[in-house]
Amino acid sequence: MTAPRFQFSISATDGKARTGTIAMRRGEIRTPAFMPVGTAATVKAMKPETVRATGADILLGNTYHLMLRPGAERVARLGGLHRFMNWDRPILTDSGGYQVMSLSDLRKITEEGVTFASHIDGSRHLLTPERSMEIQRLLGSDIVMAFDECPRADAPLEVIADSMRMSMRWAARSRAGFDSGEEHAERSALFGIQQGALDESLRRESAEALQEIGFDGYAIGGLAVGEGQEAMFATLDFAPDMLPADRPRYLMGVGKPDDLVGAVERGVDMFDCVLPSRSGRNGQAFTWNGPVNIRNARHAEDPAPLDERCPCDACTKYSRAYLHHLVKAGEILGAMLLTEHNLTFYQQLMAGMRGAIAQGRFAVFAADFRRDYIKK
Numbered sequence: 001m002t003a004p005r006f007q008f009s010i011s012a013t014d015g016k017a018r019t020g021t022i023a024m025r026r027g028e029i030r031t032p033a034f035m036p037v038g039t040a041a042t043v044k045a046m047k048p049e050t051v052r053a054t055g056a057d058i059l060l061g062n063t064y065h066l067m068l069r070p071g072a073e074r075v076a077r078l079g080g081l082h083r084f085m086n087w088d089r090p091i092l093t094d095s096g097g098y099q100v101m102s103l104s105d106l107r108k109i110t111e112e113g114v115t116f117a118s119h120i121d122g123s124r125h126l127l128t129p130e131r132s133m134e135i136q137r138l139l140g141s142d143i144v145m146a147f148d149e150c151p152r153a154d155a156p157l158e159v160i161a162d163s164m165r166m167s168m169r170w171a172a173r174s175r176a177g178f179d180s181g182e183e184h185a186e187r188s189a190l191f192g193i194q195q196g197a198l199d200e201s202l203r204r205e206s207a208e209a210l211q212e213i214g215f216d217g218y219a220i221g222g223l224a225v226g227e228g229q230e231a232m233f234a235t236l237d238f239a240p241d242m243l244p245a246d247r248p249r250y251l252m253g254v255g256k257p258d259d260l261v262g263a264v265e266r267g268v269d270m271f272d273c274v275l276p277s278r279s280g281r282n283g284q285a286f287t288w289n290g291p292v293n294i295r296n297a298r299h300a301e302d303p304a305p306l307d308e309r310c311p312c313d314a315c316t317k318y319s320r321a322y323l324h325h326l327v328k329a330g331e332i333l334g335a336m337l338l339t340e341h342n343l344t345f346y347q348q349l350m351a352g353m354r355g356a357i358a359q360g361r362f363a364v365f366a367a368d369f370r371r372d373y374i375k376k
Helices: 048-053 063-068 072-077 081-085 097-103 129-139 157-180 200-213 229-236 257-265 275-281 313-317 320-329 332-358 362-373
Strands: 007-014 017-024 027-031 033-038 059-062 091-094 107-109 114-117 124-127 143-145 189-194 217-220 249-251 270-273 284-287 290-293
Touching: 007 332, 017 332, 027 033, 027 332, 033 275, 033 332, 059 063, 063 072, 063 091, 063 097, 063 124, 063 129, 072 129, 081 091, 091 097, 091 129, 124 129, 129 143, 129 157, 157 189, 157 200, 189 200, 229 257, 257 332, 257 362, 275 284, 275 332, 284 332, 313 332, 320 332, 332 362
Parallel strands: 033 059, 033 270, 059 091, 091 143, 143 189, 189 217, 217 249, 249 270
Antiparallel strands: 007 017, 017 027, 107 114, 114 124, 284 290
């Protein structure tokens, strides 16, 4: 039997929380799902097989970075992103829009797209919805993201409204550009991105525009950009409900472990964030008893494991004292072990939420998590 191009099924709900499966030709994605970020065709400090061993079903690749280096056409000539980075499971690629806005000081936004200067060598590029679709096709992405603009949440409301409406026009062009790559469209999926910052009426307008175009899944963009958890959760109290219940809902760029629990509680199915890998490289570990800064002197002679509930190598084979030594000495192994731990913890958290939803005890799971993780 041929694997489906894209099929989302919900197996259980508990309140607004949902658990299910996305079936694609390169494998199944269990939801709620966390996607480790492989910005430049690698999850930093990790081998692909180690990432898979943490429980990850899907990775995220970055259109902006890959188009600049090594180049989408080169990746295509070398057999596509999966072969290039030795990852045979699904890959979601972002559209490049957020990085263009956040990383390039020299950019000009027009209805056509965004002209910007590379942060690597200053070379000039034009990224349009059509070019974004072409790059993601060349990479061989399984889940393609529509091209959009992501303004700051604290921008004036009229700026946010104008940006959202342009993003919706770009979404329609992304849909047309994706569909024109017929062979890729037959085996991949396209997600639209809801914008509107913190404003409920703009979010509703965006959701309606996206559904009129039609997408395989729907992302919630424009959050986790400095507005704070309280404002993010207030927006998630209404934003996911505006999107189709029978399609995956993906909250982009989120986040801390307690962010994930709160978002699943509000009906979100998919997440990505650089936090577990970046924090691992900087000596911060996430545990069931809250974050740990392994650089702190109190760990220098601690023979205990980092987290007794974690099955990763960092926790089962090494002490806090040794991890402290590695990080203080600047040894690469420290970044490797703490990244592996953090990604394992995130996948354990997702598995715990999936199981709790299936058993109808998500509220108990969330309360127990917050009691132990968030210490007042």
